[in-house]
Every structure is written in structure tokens, then in C-alpha cells.
Amino acid sequence: MGCCNSCFGADKEADYAGIPDERSRLLGSTTRTVQTQPVSGESLSSPVPTGAPPKDEQSALTRILTKTARNVIDVATIEGQGMEQHEYHERARHYGQKVNVVMANKNKSLKPFLPNGVSAPQIVLAAQPISVGDIELISNAAFKAAKAMKDVKVQHKEDLVVAFGVP
Amino acid sequence: MTEDLKTYLNKLISSVEGLLAIVITDRDGVPVVKAATEQAPELALRPNFLGTFGMATDQASKLNLSQNKTITSMYKNYQVVQMNKSPLLVTLIATRSANTGLLLEMDNYLLDVLKDLQQVITAS
Numbered sequence: 359m360g361c362c363n364s365c366f367g368a369d370k371e372a373d374y375a376g377i378p379d380e381r382s383r384l385l386g387s388t389t390r391t392v393q394t395q396p397v398s399g400e401s402l403s404s405p406v407p408t409g410a411p412p413k414d415e416q417s418a419l420t421r422i423l424t425k426t427a428r429n430v431i432d433v434a435t436i437e438g439q440g441m442e443q444h445e446y447h448e449r450a451r452h453y454g455q456k457v458n459v460v461m462a463n464k465n466k467s468l469k470p471f472l473p474n475g476v477s478a479p480q481i482v483l484a485a486q487p488i489s490v491g492d493i494e495l496i497s498n499a500a501f502k503a504a505k506a507m508k509d510v511k512v513q514h515k516e517d518l519v520v521a522f523g524v525p
Numbered sequence: 526m527t528e529d530l531k532t533y534l535n536k537l538i539s540s541v542e543g544l545l546a547i548v549i550t551d552r553d554g555v556p557v558v559k560a561a562t563e564q565a566p567e568l569a570l571r572p573n574f575l576g577t578f579g580m581a582t583d584q585a586s587k588l589n590l591s592q593n594k595t596i597t598s599m600y601k602n603y604q605v606v607q608m609n610k611s612p613l614l615v616t617l618i619a620t621r622s623a624n625t626g627l628l629l630e631m632d633n634y635l636l637d638v639l640k641d642l643q644q645v646i647t648a649s
Contacts, residue, residue: 431584441553446572449555456645457527457558464641468533 527558530638534560537634543623545603546570547631548616549642552579557613557642566603569618578607579614597625608632610639612646 534547538560546561546569554576561570568574578596585593598605599621606628608615615635617628632639 429587431587433584441555441572441576446555449551449553453551453555453557453645454527457530457642460641460644461527461530468529468638 530558531560533638534558537631538562541619541623541627541631543620544617544628544631545620546616546618547635548575548618549635549639550575550614550616551646552576552612552614554579554614557645558638561618564620565618569603569605569616575614575616578609578616582607582609582614595629597629604628606631610635613639613642615639 538544538547546559546565548559548561548570549557550572551557554572554574556572556575559570581596582593585596593609595606595608598607602621604619604621604623604625606617606619606625608617610632615632617631619628
């Protein structure tokens with residue numbers, strides 16, 4: 359009797375009621391939306407073609423498959439993708455020629471940059487050197503600060519974590 | 526003209542202590558330009574080694590952490606910094622004691638060169 363159930367239109371009833379069950383299509387939401395739209399003159403004149411839903415489903419499936427294949431981390435593909443020796447040499451030679459052409463067209467010569475930390479080196483280089491007195495002052499100050507830091511001692515008076523609002 | 530480029534790369538190599546080689550390759554590890562000192566390990570200059578990064582960076586880009594930019598590999602005696610500069614790959618081979626931060630900064634000095642070399646790949 360169960361096999362006859364669908365023949366007698368049980369599915370149609372479920373579809374009509376809009377209740378999703380195990381047989382309702384997961385990818386057919388677009389077509390369902392079209393069916394639930396109010397009937398107007400325009401929709402009557404251009405009905406939805408009957409061949410569209412399977413095509414949409416197919417393209418959606420293909421899209422999902424492609425996306426999944428792209429997202430899968432497949433380490434096995436890394437192995438065994440070697441290149442023929444002659445192909446490697448051929449390509450290297452080809453690149454060599456191309457590099458020659460590209461570099462020949464380049465007007466400005468390549469020169470190593472100065473380190474990024476110095477944006478205006480002429481100002482740094484032209485500045486007056488620091489006096490010995492200043493260096494001594496800073497050295498003494500740093501020495502005293504370091505000594506003071508060493509002398510800092512923590513005296514335990516009360517607990518750092520205090521129970522707050524607990525009866 | 527390629528000599529100028531190699532001279533420039535050699536100057537860059539000498540500017541970072543411990544840097545042994547700079548290799549710019551395509552995605553398959555075929556070198557477009559290569560500059561190396563005598564101390565550079567020959568095995569690390571082979572296309573099998575260089576090309577593996579192309580695929581590794583593609584796979585590492587699928588970890589939902591956006592596109593992978595560099596991979597640094599530390600070995601017993603060497604370190605290898607590889608940069609994804611699609612369609613090019615940059616491989617820096619250095620001694621283990623070389624300053625990795627300086628190696629990662631090298632791409633700033635290679636920007637101009639990479640821009641020119643991209644034409645080589647795209648035109649092919």
C-alpha cells in the first residue's frame with residue numbers, strides 16, 4: 359500500500375501545503391518561490407518553462423562540487439606532478455630570453471635601497487654629534503634607574519584577590 | 526641585461542648576513558632568475574624542492590586564514606623563506622643563524638624586480 363501512496367497524490371498534497379518532508383527537494387526552492395507568487399497578467403503570459411528546474415539543480419550541483427573540490431586540502435596531489443627534464447630546460451631557456459628582453463626595455467638601473475628605517479639619511483648624517491657630557495648624563499641616569507629598579511621590593515600586606523560582595 | 530639583475534640580487538644577498546641564495550621561479554619551480562653563493566645547498570635549488578612550495582601555498586590558503594603569503598622552513602643547518610608572489614615564487618635560502626625578520630623584509634627590495642619579471646610569465 360505504501361508504494362501506491364505516492365501514486366494517489368500524497369506528495370502533491372504535502373507540496374501544496376508547503377510542508378517540507380524527506381521527499382521535498384532541497385535545491386528546488388527557487389521554483390517553489392515562483393509558484394507561491396501571486397498570479398498576475400505578466401506571469402500568465404510568460405510561464406516558467408518546465409525544463410528549468412532540473413537544469414538549475416544540475417548547475418547548482420556542479421557549483422557545489424567545484425567549490426568543494428577547490429576547498430579540499432589534498433596533499434596527495436603534491437606528489438607525482440614532476441616535470442619532464444627537457445620541458446624544464448626548454449622553459450628555463452625561454453624565461454632567460456624573455457628576461458633579457460624585459461630588462462633591456464627597463465630604463466632605470468637597479469640599485470639596492472637604503473634601509474627603511476632611515477627615510478631622510480642626509481638629516482641624520484648632517485646632524486651635530488652628541489657631546490660627551492650628554493652621553494655621560496644619560497649613562498648616569500640609566501645606571502641610577504637600573505639601580506633603583508633593582509632595589510624595588512614588594513612587601514606583602516594583604517591579599518591581592520579579595521572576596522567582593524560574598525556574605 | 527640579465528647580468529644586471531643577477532648583480533642586484535647578489536648585492537641583496539651580501540646585504541643580509543647568512544643569506545645564501547635568492548631564486549625567483551614560476552609556479553612549477555622553473556627558475557626565472559637565480560643568484561646563489563657557493564655555500565648554498567644544491568638540493569634546495571632543485572625544481573622539485575622549489576616547485577613544492579607552489580602547491581603547498583595553494584593548500585595552505587584553504588585553511589580559512591585567507592591567502593598564504595610566506596612559508597618559512599627551519600632545518601638543522603639552513604632556513605628557507607618562500608614567498609607567494611603570484612604568478613612568481615621567491616625562495617630565499619639562508620643559514621640557520623640568519624635573521625629571519627630581515628629575510629621576510631626582502632620582498633620590499635624585490636618589488637620592482639618582481640613587477641618586471643611578472644611580464645615574463647604573463648607573456649609566456
